[in-house]
Amino acid sequence: MRVHFIVHESFEAPGAIEQWAVDRRHTVTSTRLYAGERLPAGPDGIDLLVVMGGPQSPATTTAECPYFDAAAELALIVSCAAAGKAVLGVCLGAQLLGEALGAPCERSPEPEVGAFPVTLTEAGRSHPLFDGFEETFEVEHWHGDMPGLTADATVLATSEGCPRQIVAYGRLLYGFQCHLELDRGLIDALIESAGPELAALRHHPFVQEPESLRRTDHRAMNQRLAVLLDRIAAEYTAA
Known part of the structure; x- marks a missing residue:
C-alpha cells in the first residue's frame, strides 16, 4: 500500500500512523508543508x-500562514476521494476532509486537550471498523x-466535550x-508549541495540565489505531 502523509507542522507528525505503515512494509511518502515541500499533483501513486x-x-x-494552502489541500482530498482512494483526516485533517466534501468545520462545544474517553x-x-x-x-x-457533517456522514464516536470525534464520510473516508x-x-x-495558549485554556473542564499530559500511557491507543488502520487497508484492498 502506498501511504502519503500531509504534515503541517513538525509537532503534529504522523507518530504511530507512520510506525504502522513502516511495520506493515507499506511505501511511505510525505509532504512536510512547514519545510516548503509541495503537495502531490493528484491521486496517482497514493492509496x-x-x-x-x-x-x-x-x-x-x-497571508496568515504562507505554507498552508487550504484550497490546494481540499482539491487534493477531493481528487483522492473521487479516484476511490482511502483518506484519513486527523484533527485539522478531519476538518479539511469535511470541508472538501462540502461541510464547513465548526467550533467544538468545548476545547479538549489531554486524554479523555470517546464513546461509540x-x-x-x-460499524466493521470497530x-x-x-x-x-x-x-x-x-483541539477547539x-x-x-455532510448529508451522508455518520458519526461513529463522540466525547463529553465534542459530539464529532470519529466520522465516516463514506467508504474509505474517515475523519x-x-x-x-x-x-x-x-x-x-x-x-x-502551545506555550501560553495552553495555560489560558486551563479553566475549561476538558483541558489537562502539562504534567498530566506527560503521564499518559499511549500504548493501548496506539495498538487500537493499528487495528483500525489494518481494517481500512483491508477495506481498500477489497474495494
Whole structure:
C-alpha cells in the first residue's frame, strides 16, 4: 500500500500512523508543508492519503500562514476521494476532509486537550471498523474545532466535550478529530508549541495540565489505531 502523509507542522507528525505503515512494509511518502515541500499533483501513486493536524483551520489564509494552502489541500482530498482512494483526516485533517466534501468545520462545544474517553455511537458499535472494540476507550485530544457533517456522514464516536470525534464520510473516508497516534515525544512537542495558549485554556473542564499530559500511557491507543488502520487497508484492498 502506498501511504502519503500531509504534515503541517513538525509537532503534529504522523507518530504511530507512520510506525504502522513502516511495520506493515507499506511505501511511505510525505509532504512536510512547514519545510516548503509541495503537495502531490493528484491521486496517482497514493492509496491512502493521511492529512495530519495543525494549529491552522480550514479558514486560515496563505497571508496568515504562507505554507498552508487550504484550497490546494481540499482539491487534493477531493481528487483522492473521487479516484476511490482511502483518506484519513486527523484533527485539522478531519476538518479539511469535511470541508472538501462540502461541510464547513465548526467550533467544538468545548476545547479538549489531554486524554479523555470517546464513546461509540450506535452506528459506531455496528460499524466493521470497530468490531470487537469496547464501547468507551481513551484517546488523546488537542483541539477547539470539529469537522462539519455532510448529508451522508455518520458519526461513529463522540466525547463529553465534542459530539464529532470519529466520522465516516463514506467508504474509505474517515475523519478523526481525536488523536490515537501520539506518543510522549509528540506530546512534549505539542506542549512546547502551545506555550501560553495552553495555560489560558486551563479553566475549561476538558483541558489537562502539562504534567498530566506527560503521564499518559499511549500504548493501548496506539495498538487500537493499528487495528483500525489494518481494517481500512483491508477495506481498500477489497474495494
